[in-house]
Amino acid sequence: SFLALFATIFAFFVLNAAQKRMGPSEVALILTAEPIFAALFAFLILHEVIGATQWLGALLMVVGMAIAETDLKLSRIILKKNY
Numbered sequence: 001s002f003l004a005l006f007a008t009i010f011a012f013f014v015l016n017a018a019q020k021r022m023g024p025s026e027v028a029l030i031l032t033a034e035p036i037f038a039a040l041f042a043f044l045i046l047h048e049v050i051g052a053t054q055w056l057g058a059l060l061m062v063v064g065m066a067i068a069e070t071d072l073k074l075s076r077i078i079l080k081k082n083y
Helices: 002-021 024-032 034-045 052-082
Strands: none
Touching: 002 024, 024 034, 024 052, 034 052
16 A cells, blocks of 8 residues: 555656646646556556557557647647747
8 A cells, every 4th residue: 555655646746746837738738648557567568468449549549649649749849939
């Protein structure tokens, strides 16, 4: 229980520190990647089997995050040019 409690508290403080230094959109993208990292660490550390459906889901999430990040950068460029 100590390890679970420590990991939860540590993650909470790291998330708050990240939100102070980054914008909410970037933090949301990082949080969206959490299941991908969980599956990756389960695969690497626990030798879990990841099926084709899980790989496809991870790929779709990464593509979605890339699109969101690209749109975010384009929006900033457009806003800078308009002002």
